[in-house]
Amino acid sequence: MKAVFFEEHGSADVLQYDEFPDPEVGPEEVLVEVKAGGLNHLDVWTRKGMPSPEELPHVSGSDGAGIVSEVGDRVTRWEEGDRVVVDPNLYCGHCEFCRKGEESMCVDYKMIGEHVRGVHSELAAVHEDNLLEVPEGVDLVTVAAAPLVFMTAWRMLITRAEIQQDDSVLVHGASGGVGHAAVQIAANEGCEVWATASSDEKLEHARDCGADHLIDYEEEDFAKAVKSDTDGRGVDVVVEHVGEATWDGSLSAAARGGRIVTCGATSGISPETNIPKVFWKQLDILGSTMATPGEVDAVMAKVFDGTFEPYVRAVLPMSETPRAHEMLESREGFGSVVVVPDDDYDPDAYA
Ligand SMILES: [Zn+2]
Structure with missing residues (x-):
């Protein structure tokens, strides 16, 4: 599969869009065919090494939406064909803060795309608890711009x-x-x-x-x-x-x-x-930083029902992710930038 990744930290030109090993799907994970990935300033910081992800090369991207294409043996909530959006919060579930329902204060708090492999790739393996169902009729490109911000x-x-x-x-x-x-x-x-x-x-x-x-x-x-x-x-x-x-x-x-x-x-x-x-x-x-699962559910329900609308300033093919980073760094335009896998990219669809 193809993925947006970097092998070293630096300016936007360290970003590559090229062949990358397919993710392995764990027993509690879901393989998502990614249709859209939202960009955030966090992607720029991570590219620069502030902070550095756990390993290089690193696949970018905390926000993404797509279609379930395979499920692990122990997955109960999802099946092939489900439309999903990624909740990028990772937490241990058993520290004193998680037990109080304050997962964004977790002592082992991490984010998909920041500390661990991201989702700006044709395929992404995501824990089943890190997915929300996207209702029919809600556009995956728009929804991919929403979760983190x-x-x-x-x-x-x-x-x-x-x-x-x-x-x-x-x-x-x-x-x-x-x-x-x-x-x-x-x-x-x-x-x-x-x-x-x-x-x-x-x-x-x-x-x-x-x-x-x-x-x-x-x-x-x-x-x-x-x-x-x-x-x-x-x-x-x-x-x-x-x-x-x-x-x-x-x-x-x-x-x-x-x-x-x-x-x-x-x-x-x-x-x-x-x-x-x-x-x-x-x-x-x-x-304040990031959010708890309850907060993600609450705000995404209002994105799904149209109360809140993520503004998408540009939709680019994933191979133009360096350009997307430049747009974020120069504060060009209004709202979010979304990338889609090059093979799915239809410039007329996002006019
Ligand atoms: Zn915890």
Whole structure:
């Protein structure tokens, strides 16, 4: 079979799309004929070796959807022909955090595509518990773009920040995967949503996702804009995944008693923190990463029923995965990039 893989870390040109050994299907695993794979910034970090997967060569990809083509001896829930999407969370199931239902805090937490072999390949062997059934009529290309970003945004907002109706929420980078998911989730809960992005076109997409207030962060200071819109009060919740470039502004944009929830730091991991802003305003700073199986089920049900819509900015053949990484790294376009196996690629189908 063919797979997207790399033998060494580096720039996008280390990515190959070539023959790779077929996966072996364990007794509790399902062989999936992959029809689409969603790209995430995580794929870029893993390619760069931050972190390094357990072994090289490494097959990329945490998000994927396809059709079941074979099942292991002990698999009970799936049969050939089922339409499935991958839940990339791997956890031990027996540590103190797993036993509390906090699987994303597992002491042995791993992700498909990050620590272990990914699914951007013609065939992928996945544990039966790491699959969700995709209802008939739901497009596999669209659904492949959803799990990682929607589950991340769902846990940030619903579980960690505990957003309530009428909360004011600022979402940074609303044109990215997590950002555009966060705008939709906050709007769906009845929050008033501020979205930042770097062009009018991206901001119009953010409006389509449910944002009430649009801020072009290259044209204006987002914290001042938020304060101005709220008569100096600030917002109840800030969705942070940018880091150094926005951290101080996020502390300023939060209202007294506000919550900053962070899942990443794409612009840099060590910003200065003005501590008086934290204690004087009595801010809560909340970390969040990935999601529990229950959270994955909850948010994917709303993707399947159309409440949430993953935006796909481009569909490319898997052989053009280097180009997909460049699009993510340059923040080109709005939403996710999806790759499909070259033999299945029909350019007219994704216009
Ligand atoms: Zn565990």
